[in-house]
Each structure stands twice: as structure tokens, then as C-alpha cells.
Amino acid sequence: MSEEMDSATGAFVAHRNLLFTVAYEMLGSAADAEDVLQETWLRWVDVDQAEIRDPRAYLVRITTRQALTRLRTLGRRKETYVGPWLPEPLLTTPDIAEDVELADSVSMAMMLVLETLAPVERAVFVLREVFDLAYDEIAAAVDKTPAAVRQIAHRARAHVAARRPRGVVSSAESRHALEAFGRAVETGDLQGLLDLLAPDIVLLADGGGVVKAVVRPIVGADRVARLMAAGLPRVGGQVSTELVQINGAPALVIRIDGVLDSVVATRIDDGSITGLYVVRNPEKLSRIEQATPVAR
Structure with a gap:
């Protein structure tokens, strides 16, 4: 036995x-x-x-x-x-990017397609x-x-x-876009944000009714840029961003006065950010401090 x-x-x-x-x-x-x-x-x-x-x-x-x-x-x-x-975001290890198919399958954009x-x-x-x-x-x-x-x-x-992101976006491209996006969010640079966002971008925010978040999709570059430039997580406080790998792709962790506030993942099509996915529900942020192994 x-x-x-x-x-x-x-x-x-x-x-x-x-x-x-x-x-x-x-x-x-x-x-x-x-x-x-x-x-x-x-x-x-x-x-x-x-x-x-x-x-x-x-x-x-x-x-x-x-x-x-x-x-x-x-x-x-x-x-x-x-x-x-x-979806609940996962901090993933850098090596997952070497398996392109696995990284794509767990990306936030693909997980939303699977939904x-x-x-x-x-x-x-x-x-x-x-x-x-x-x-x-x-x-x-x-x-x-x-x-x-x-x-x-x-x-x-x-x-x-019919619904997956158009074209393959390299990690380097994603990092470049997110670094610029992070700088724009930290400084409230409205024009900097507008330069990165597709005209028909959709922002989704998940607060789960636990913390404040927009409860309907926000559509359009101008509306999304103004929301992010104003400090989407919370009015007031020092906003800092950190580029990390979430679900096999570059993403941002946003902290307010050093406290974890949200995770921002993106969908990029044809070089522009077409989707922003902001997870604020604290019940979904427990996998951000330590990497979760995924495999196939």
C-alpha cells in the first residue's frame, strides 16, 4: 500500500x-x-x-x-x-516567454477570449x-x-x-509600450497616453465590489487617457509603477504610497494598446508577490 x-x-x-x-x-x-x-x-x-x-x-x-x-x-x-x-493575474517566471504558445495561451488577452x-x-x-x-x-x-x-x-x-489579438507582439515591443505607459501614468502625461492608445481602446477594471473601480467598460482613447492620467487607482497619493511579467507577458504593477494597488495588463494590436485590463480586487492579487509555475 x-x-x-x-x-x-x-x-x-x-x-x-x-x-x-x-x-x-x-x-x-x-x-x-x-x-x-x-x-x-x-x-x-x-x-x-x-x-x-x-x-x-x-x-x-x-x-x-x-x-x-x-x-x-x-x-x-x-x-x-x-x-x-x-482573470486572476499570475506573476510568472521569465522562462515562460521561451514557450511562445504557452505564454500566449495564459496571456490576459487570450484568457478573456477563452471566457x-x-x-x-x-x-x-x-x-x-x-x-x-x-x-x-x-x-x-x-x-x-x-x-x-x-x-x-x-x-x-x-x-x-476571430477574437484573438492581431499579429505577434514581441516581449520587447510590449515592454517598450508599457514602460512609456507607466511613465505617463506616474506623471499624468495625457498626451503621452494618447500617443500609445488605439482610438477604439477598451478599458476593463475589476474591483469585485471590494474596492473602487469603474463598473462598466470605458471605450475610446480620450476617455481612457483622461482616466489614467487622473490616477485610475485613487486620487491622491504617490503613484509608482513596476514592470513585471504577468501571465507570460510584460505588465505593470501599480502601487500607491508603496502599497500594492492594482495590476495592469494590456492587449496590443498593430503596435497600439487596444485593451487595458486593470485588476484591483485584492482577492485576486495574492499571486503577484511570488511567481507561479505554469507548464505543459
Whole structure:
């Protein structure tokens, strides 16, 4: 029994970062992803290890099923959420940028695109496009036939392709834009902000009803620039910005008088900032001080 438990523990630990990433990409919430991993572990230790040929595939199957169940619950919670709901930002390690596909898949912009998929579509897209699972493995995870999964994958790919950022933006380009953006925010440079923002930029702010934030999307460069130049986080206090890597891409951490206030991620299309995602809900900022490993 001890040997079997050691085997189960070893397999779970070996694939833990992968399982977390699967759950996080499906849920957009690190806290919920951790809960899914706990549920996955409890089910995994009850499995007869001698009958498992591919621990990775089996663990992904359990994780996917648990995440689908939680995704439906999360959907109901979002219906009563105060203001826009944004994914929980993760401080990620620099090496994630080397895996372009993984970095893209966990970016805030892509996570918001994934939010527009139905639960099973999201699971199929993530498992196929990000983790390259075979159709029969995905079928077992979502309780569909392989043929049905192929159709769902095709539909989900088309849906995502129509909504994902246009063109590939290098980390250097993103850093340059964010450094300029950070300087403009710190100094209240309205024209500096206008030079960076696309005319049709959309700003979303997530305060969760816990802290003050705009509760509706702000559209248009002039409105967004004036809001940021005035000090979006809070009127008064010393604003400082720090360039960090959030969800595999450069982003800003904003502090007021040295206290963590918000995280600002961006969507960049054709060289201009087309999306600003400001997370202020303190319940979503616990993963900013220490890097969270993601893997595939």
C-alpha cells in the first residue's frame, strides 16, 4: 500500500504544474484551480495505480472533469459579480516567454477570449491547442465521442481566431509600450497616453465590489487617457509603477504610497494598446508577490 501511495504521489507531483495550468486556463482563477487540484488528488489516490498506463493522461482527465464542474459554478458566480470580471493575474517566471504558445495561451488577452467559449468548448480548445492531447484522450475527459470533439475543436478554433489579438507582439515591443505607459501614468502625461492608445481602446477594471473601480467598460482613447492620467487607482497619493511579467507577458504593477494597488495588463494590436485590463480586487492579487509555475 505504501509503495502504491508513493507511486501516486510521485506522479501527481511530477505533473502538478501541468494540472494547475490546465485548471487555470479553464477557470481563469488560481484559487479555484488550486481547489480543483485538491479534488483531483483525492480522486487520484483512490485509483488502482497498477491499472494506470498513462498517469499524465489520467490526471488531466480527472482535472478537466473537476474544472468543468467548477466552471459551471463559477459561471453562476460571475452573473452576480460587481463590474467586469477579469482573470486572476499570475506573476510568472521569465522562462515562460521561451514557450511562445504557452505564454500566449495564459496571456490576459487570450484568457478573456477563452471566457467567450462555452465550458466544453473551452476545455476542448485548451486540451487540444495548448496541451496537444489526442482527440480520443480529450473525448474521455469531456465525455464526448472523438468525432464530436473534432467538431467542437474546429468550432472553438474559429471562434478564438476571430477574437484573438492581431499579429505577434514581441516581449520587447510590449515592454517598450508599457514602460512609456507607466511613465505617463506616474506623471499624468495625457498626451503621452494618447500617443500609445488605439482610438477604439477598451478599458476593463475589476474591483469585485471590494474596492473602487469603474463598473462598466470605458471605450475610446480620450476617455481612457483622461482616466489614467487622473490616477485610475485613487486620487491622491504617490503613484509608482513596476514592470513585471504577468501571465507570460510584460505588465505593470501599480502601487500607491508603496502599497500594492492594482495590476495592469494590456492587449496590443498593430503596435497600439487596444485593451487595458486593470485588476484591483485584492482577492485576486495574492499571486503577484511570488511567481507561479505554469507548464505543459
